Amino acid sequence: MSQNAYLPKLGRIAAIKEEVAGARAIKTFRIEFVNGDGFEHDCGQCAMISVFGKGESMISIASAPHIKDYKQFSIMRTGRVTTALHDLNVGDVVGVRGPYGNKFPVKDWKGKNLIFIGGGCGLAPIWPVVQTAVKDRGQFGKITVFYGGRSSRDIMYRNELEKLRGDVDVHLSIDAQEEGWDGYCGFVPANVMTKAPKADNAIAITCGPPIMIKYVIQNLKDLGFEDDMIYTTIENKMKCGIGKCGRCNVGKDYVCVNGPVYSWAALKDLPQEY
């Protein structure tokens, strides 16, 4: 963290990929720090991205820590700052400050089966863990990825997910039937129940809309997953990133410092208001 945590570093957009088009567009930005003035991060951490004149938004870092050349952010166009980001071009410079928050305890998961469960834009916060697990494939057991979008046009990281097949079990879903779709139709929590991953020696990592996460956790519990085998992230509204502004406060925690990564064992002890 820099001496003045409120002052961003500058990052140049090196590449932009359109993941999802339409009203809920998602773009993936690769950002390289200007003059090499960057920072390292851990899986699960976030950064504040600035578009000067518009403001800042807390965004999950969607690239794995072993990727040093750039940080990747997959951002849905929803508000003032994210809309401004979507209007930027390769070569434009934004502000980046961070990294903020805790991390997924990936090192503790060696030898375990990993089950990733994402929905919508919620694949981005857990993607660094997927990338890390695939890079260190021999250190983990079976890897499974569940991911669902509203429709086939809402599937982010489509090419990357297809490339994982073979090494990784990939189960894609969309909410309602479409012609030509041969994957699962229905909500992500239901897809998880259909495939019923085994809880033995497993860790489940989930992120998506709050309602999805709640049902996923409930279903994982029904499948025999213990509270400390389930991990998720809380993407509360955040501003300062350093536990001062109070916006992301839940119970005694400031999610920007004590989160965003929580095991269900820890999360269930917080007030259920997130």
Add this chain to the structure above:
Amino acid sequence: MEKMLNKADLAAWMGKLDSHRLFSPALEDEDVWNYMPVDDAAKVQLNHPNTVRPPKGFVFPQREVLYEYSQVPGEAPVLNETLPDPAPAVVFGVRPCDSRGLVRQDIVFTKEYEDPYYHGRRAKVIYVGQACNAPPSANCFCMSVGGSPSAEDGLDVLMTELDGKYHVKALTPRGADLLAKGGDLFKDAQSSDKAAVEKAHAQAKAHPQRPIKDLGKVAGALKANFDSPAWDEMAKACIGCGICTFLCPTCHCFDISDEVKCSSPCKGERVRTWDTCQFPDFTMHTSGHNPRETLGSRLRQRVCHKFLYFVENHDTQQCTGCGRCVSLCPVGIDIVSVVERLGQP
């Protein structure tokens, strides 16, 4: 260091502190007392009731520029850090509840990361406290939350009004420096003076205050009552104006936003401004999901932050019993009554 100062010499002492900006409670309008610059030390009287605004703004202003930005199209932005470097200031007449509020702010702005804007101002402001001889507000409850009318926490100097004199106690080196600047105006406190101060402090403590029973059990009871329907019931009258938090000496929540001065080329300021958990958009995600969308859930957040979460994190309440949120709530929501109802086992 304990000294005595004749009341008639207060202005002369202030006159010797002219290397500092001086502030003291003064009538801003009718019965509205607030901290104002001392333009005529002879007019200063330290027998004020609670100021409407606590003195937190001296170190944590309502609006503060974090940095300036400018960006010419096609070029990288230029950022100009604007760390504060204010002239030294002395704030007179700080009530012990408000100085205890400053100590709570210090915890927030120091823990894990020392906020350079807060501490840049904090280092330049000297607090001269004024012990209460009687509760300055009908809703005072400092003693119910571990304070006292003569608490010294957070102060550099504590003054106690006696008959025709002030007992002036330096509590920090910079407080001692202030007294040293007064030179011969101060006389050493004698044992009779010290006895008079002790008596005055004891009398102030004997004044009745709003009580909170079993303070040690409040946090646990609030936790147990988290899902009580009483939160919504008690918040029914709330209009969500946020005055309870804006005027609280311990509330510290803020927003960070851009103020644009020119859109082409892009120029402006990144500012932080006070914000409040009592506003519905405080926690609303851009997706529309809002973890605290009801008035009851927001009242619960305010009370639980002060009497449960802050206690869990720092072993002390984030409330110093100044009573402003009770006295100045436009619809009469009363934190003491809320704690009496939901914070009791």
